[in-house]
Amino acid sequence: MLFSLHFIKTCAKLDVGVVLLSTHRLLWRDQKNHECCICIPLSQIIFFEEQAAGIGKSAKIVIHLHAAPANKDPGPYQHSKFSYIKLSFKEHGQIEFYRRLTEEMTQKRWENTPVSQPIDTTAGPKAGRTRAVGIVGIERKLEEKRKETDKNISEAFEDLSKLMEKAKEMVELSRSIANKIKDKQGDITEDETIRFKSYLLSMGIANPVTRETHGSGTHYHMQLAKQLGDMLQAPLEERGGMMALTEVYCLVNRARGMELLSPEDLVNACKMFESLKLPLRLRVFDSGVMVVQLQSHSEEEMIASALDNVSDKGSLTAEEFAKLLGLSVLLAKERLLLAEKMGHLCRDDSVEGLRFYPNLF
Amino acid sequence: MSFEWPWQYNFPPFFTLQPNVDTRQKQLAAWCSLVLSYFRHRKLYTVDVLEAQESPVFNNKKIERKLSVEAIQVVFEELRKKGNLEWMDKNKTRCLIMWRRPEEWGKLIYQWVSKNGMVNSVFTLYELSNGDDTENEEFHGLEDWMLLRSLQALQTEGKAEIITMDDGKGVKFF
Numbered sequence: 001m002l003f004s005l006h007f008i009k010t011c012a013k014l015d016v017g018v019v020l021l022s023t024h025r026l027l028w029r030d031q032k033n034h035e036c037c038i039c040i041p042l043s044q045i046i047f048f049e050e051q052a053a054g055i056g057k058s059a060k061i062v063i064h065l066h067a068a069p070a071n072k073d074p075g076p077y078q079h080s081k082f083s084y085i086k087l088s089f090k091e092h093g094q095i096e097f098y099r100r101l102t103e104e105m106t107q108k109r110w111e112n113t114p115v116s117q118p119i120d121t122t123a124g125p126k127a128g129r130t131r132a133v134g135i136v137g138i139e140r141k142l143e144e145k146r147k148e149t150d151k152n153i154s155e156a157f158e159d160l161s162k163l164m165e166k167a168k169e170m171v172e173l174s175r176s177i178a179n180k181i182k183d184k185q186g187d188i189t190e191d192e193t194i195r196f197k198s199y200l201l202s203m204g205i206a207n208p209v210t211r212e213t214h215g216s217g218t219h220y221h222m223q224l225a226k227q228l229g230d231m232l233q234a235p236l237e238e239r240g241g242m243m244a245l246t247e248v249y250c251l252v253n254r255a256r257g258m259e260l261l262s263p264e265d266l267v268n269a270c271k272m273f274e275s276l277k278l279p280l281r282l283r284v285f286d287s288g289v290m291v292v293q294l295q296s297h298s299e300e301e302m303i304a305s306a307l308d309n310v311s312d313k314g315s316l317t318a319e320e321f322a323k324l325l326g327l328s329v330l331l332a333k334e335r336l337l338l339a340e341k342m343g344h345l346c347r348d349d350s351v352e353g354l355r356f357y358p359n360l361f
Numbered sequence: 362m363s364f365e366w367p368w369q370y371n372f373p374p375f376f377t378l379q380p381n382v383d384t385r386q387k388q389l390a391a392w393c394s395l396v397l398s399y400f401r402h403r404k405l406y407t408v409d410v411l412e413a414q415e416s417p418v419f420n421n422k423k424i425e426r427k428l429s430v431e432a433i434q435v436v437f438e439e440l441r442k443k444g445n446l447e448w449m450d451k452n453k454t455r456c457l458i459m460w461r462r463p464e465e466w467g468k469l470i471y472q473w474v475s476k477n478g479m480v481n482s483v484f485t486l487y488e489l490s491n492g493d494d495t496e497n498e499e500f501h502g503l504e505d506w507m508l509l510r511s512l513q514a515l516q517t518e519g520k521a522e523i524i525t526m527d528d529g530k531g532v533k534f535f
Contacts, residue, residue, distance in 0.1 A: 315373075346384050348373040350426060357374050361387040 021100055024110040042110055050098055059094040061087045194219045224269035229278035241297035245290040285334050303339045315357045364402045376426035392436045401460040406504050409455050466511030471520055473498055474534045483533045
């Protein structure tokens with residue numbers, strides 16, 4: 001392939017030579033002077049086009065180039081006004097050359113391999129090889145993105161698992177402190193231990209020590225229990241000696257106004273009624289309903305009177321019974337169920353609802 | 362003679378399966394005896410479970426109460442345990458109510474046979490259930506399968522032997 005390098009309006013002495021195309025660069029060697037060799041890395045080529053031959057004109061390929069990099073090796077011209085070169089094919093070869101050049105430019109093979117070009121390396125392939133090359137490139141990009149996301153997620157959760165470990169440590173620490181305090185019993189009073197445990201409780205760390213020694217309980221709950229004992233006497237008597245725990249909760253919190261009780265605190269306080277010898281009891285029915293009742297409240301009496309009521313009326317539903325006694329429907333139902341369990345009543349379950357009859361069986 | 366319903370029949374809770382164990386036992390006992398006496402009265406022997414719900418036994422229109430299908434199954438199971446019921450199929454859709462157990466029938470038949478001094482003679486099944494001689498007997502009109510069952514019971518006791526003849530079965534008493 002013979003061609004001459006055209007540098008328009010220059011004093012080019014580059015005339016006839018051979019152009020060589022490799023996967024990485026374009027070389028021109030002077031035909032006469034083999035020492036004269038110019039190369040352009042293919043990566044420098046922005047764009048190239050054909051110029052058809054005409055009368056008096058030979059076919060040309062115009063190659064537009066990037067600006068020369070700063071560390072360019074010395075060439076025939078240090079710089080030029082023009083950003084393109086023209087390869088003029090005096091004899092044939094232009095079509096073939098164009099085709100080959102197109103091929104090389106599409107494949108951009110110089111990007112694939114880490115080329116240690118002695119002549120030019122800067123505009124070569126980036127480190128990491130993340131430049132897209134067709135479908136393979138796209139796939140690679142997706143893979144990279146996925147890995148990135150993965151890394152981010154595991155980093156984020158790392159923090160969470162670290163937090164959990166810390167929490168575990170904290171609980172261990174508090175537990176060991178509580179034990180140490182307990183051991184040093186001589187100096188530290190029971191009260192202080194209890195206070196410390198209540199701090200922990202308020203922080204939300206359920207201290208197993210507190211739970212184990214629940215019989216003695218925390219000071220707070222004990223005080224609360226006593227307060228409830230005083231407060232609930234009157235309402236209980238009004239309501240026939242029994243109140244559902246939910247009713248108690250509402251009543252107590254409404255009365256307090258501020259510093260409301262949490263359900264757990266209420267239940268824990270109620271559980272202490274017996275040990276504190278208060279005249280109230282917390283009672284749990286089979287169905288799970290919890291009530292507070294007066295100690296003087298006798299269940300047998302209640303059932304006997306329930307039986308009387310039912311026999312009087314022939315049969316009763318829970319609602320009717322509740323209305324009769326001025327109880328809440330929930331408690332009325334519990335009482336009827338209890339009577340049934342004892343065998344005093346039997347049930348009639350139909351589309352009309354659940355009714356209770358005296359047990360005539 | 363119309364059937365006399367027991368007091369429970371008009372007691373609404375009777376139609377609800379009681380949760381209390383003791384109460385339930387009493388309830389089921391009452392149901393069993395009701396079913397058996399009703400079937401005996403009407404001389405019925407088979408029941409289809411789905412139809413049972415509409416039968417007056419399980420459905421008291423007057424008080425608008427009826428036994429649920431589950432409860433009927435429970436009653437039937439109770440009867441089966443007592444030996445008064447047998448399922449005709451695996452899916453438990455039809456059953457035989459033996460308000461008198463085969464052994465009891467067998468005993469009655471054998472009593473009649475020996476009373477009339479007809480031991481060692483052969484009878485066809487038809488003779489026993491529909492013959493003129495047996496007209497006053499309780500087992501007159503007994504359904505074939507029930508008759509067969511009772512004779513089989515006698516056979517195990519060694520008091521009879523079932524013989525297969527040209528046009529049916531027969532039995533010889535010892």
